[in-house]
Amino acid sequence: MTMVAGTGSIKTRRIAVSRTTIHDIAQLAGVGKATVSRVLNRTGYVSEETRRKVEKVIREHTYTPSAMARNLSRRASDTIGVIIPEADNPFFAEILKGISGVVDDHNLTLIFCNTDNTMEKDLRSLHTVYKQQVRGLIYTPAIDYAAAGKREAVRQILDKLRVPVVVLDRPLDGLDLDGVFSDNNAGAYAATQALIRAGHRRIGIVAGDLELSIGRERLKGFERALSDHGLAVERRHVVKGRFDASTSYRLTQQLLAGKNIPTAFFAANNLSAYGFLKAVFEKGFKIPDDMGFISFDRLGNLNDLGFRLSYTDRDVIGMGVEAMRLLLAKIENPGKRTETIVCPSKLSLLGSERAYPAKQAVSA
Amino acid sequence: MTMVAGTGSIKTRRIAVSRTTIHDIAQLAGVGKATVSRVLNRTGYVSEETRRKVEKVIREHTYTPSAMARNLSRRASDTIGVIIPEADNPFFAEILKGISGVVDDHNLTLIFCNTDNTMEKDLRSLHTVYKQQVRGLIYTPAIDYAAAGKREAVRQILDKLRVPVVVLDRPLDGLDLDGVFSDNNAGAYAATQALIRAGHRRIGIVAGDLELSIGRERLKGFERALSDHGLAVERRHVVKGRFDASTSYRLTQQLLAGKNIPTAFFAANNLSAYGFLKAVFEKGFKIPDDMGFISFDRLGNLNDLGFRLSYTDRDVIGMGVEAMRLLLAKIENPGKRTETIVCPSKLSLLGSERAYPAKQAVSA
DNA sequence: TTGAAAGCGTTACCAT
């Protein structure tokens, strides 16, 4: 993947901005560059008097050292790379917020890449963080490289990076990296079990992308709950969505058009849930009067508005924060053993799981 | 604002990663560094034969030049800074997606800062992009610096930046910068007018932060529509929100508890709308049966689900794209005259504006 | 067409 510099790049014109440099400051303060550097970095000895003098000049000229030069000299940047697959998915937007806060607290700079769930952009992003020499990377792979048989390719790239990597949300199997994940299987199990306990016997799932391990895990949790309770998994009750709204909308429509449809559904993520609900509401069904329902992840606005839709809750911002914690720990202590954090999800039952008409039904 | 490096920073340890350098490649290919550089950048003369030879070595070693060294040498980075106030607001998440796409297409790298709407983080972010020597900046100020009497402070910082800046969504008055904004006044006017035309005479507004010019503009558009139609603006029908859900929820509750409440409301943004709707639904009102309603901005999930809530639509991703276009144009041609783009919004009337009971009412 | 060498703005080592 040797990137060609040409394509679509903007022209590089020498920019004649002569910025104030450490050299200028040194001259103005009547000291050597080394001394200024020491003042700047609080490293080594500097007499109180000299320090004051230098700091004064720095202040007067609002001098800020060049990160470029600084990093080149230290052979280490102060940037953290973040690669996520969907910038506009509320889940990742929150993750980003969490990460960004910690990055900020540590005087680091965040380099952001959005891959739109495509392998091509994913690889380009990896390339970008490499050439930028990020200090560490938080990474949600666009695809399941392990399942796609491309694990070694990614391993090579990440190896070349030579900096700590924390995998987030979507595992990169077999690569001994720190990671922060959700309890996908258990969460799906709990949700499904809640539907069963509410009295449902014919339960469907709006599954997420089964090419992604989190999609498979949630389906497994669902199936496990059914069989643990002596219920059969009917293939035609599995909507093979892709974690997006439009696919699950379309496929749910098809399923609902048939007969003997499930009396309740579990949706594998927020977007799937929206697509599913759209189809359900269009059909004129009310929840839970006509259909029991639980989704993986809170449906932000709907829940805020008071719609009593049950969901499995997780601390999303916290996942971002946790990932940064892991990353910083590894940066400060590269020998630290690899750690995997599984964030627990908590079932929040608000009524939509019920199999009986409720006082307050939800519809469009 | 000379930042102290110390606080909370992570330790800087020399990292002993010896990366493949241009020097290595030159040696392996049996040519000089300059030649490798020429091959890399497609600049200057290189014989076909030499080029092949060098490219082969580059490929075999998956060599990627260090952005740090490259930038330092060229005195210009390939990074674009983006400073936004709320990473997890769907509006800014979409903007980010738009920007990120263009950044990608041009082989640039995005440096991301989230300010949480605080001046402190805003200034820090400005400082960050300065020290990173970004090539250009897309900037949504956290506060209204002009109104806060701090315009000159920001002008100074931006001047020091010496690179093109595109102001996004929230104007920075009096600073002759490129900008991409919404037609806040006109959009609010159109929405309010629609409510009037639907028959409403007592109309309220869930206003946004009036310390922000976009908040004031939307209120002005609302008021203008009322007076143009011979209606008085009642101060007690103005909910002084802050563009967030919780404030508008609380204040709407208070307003609704009074008597002679408006028969319709205009909400100044998505979050205000959510807070407002929550209060309305809790009160047991249905829309539009008991209350007419239009919001500025689409209510993503609700509209997707088929709730027929009217809104003023705008192409948010497009705003991000447009901002990048402006920025790139200015980067390539610094002499280009400053431009301001006002993105038009389009009223999308789905029924919630009506003053008469509709077939399908919305409630929680 | 090529390569040596002089920067770019820092940091860090080593004298002093």
Added chain:
DNA sequence: ATGGTAACGCTTTCAA
């Protein structure tokens, strides 16, 4: 306690 100087890895003259 301080300053000179050699890196850091690249780009860009300038000569050859």
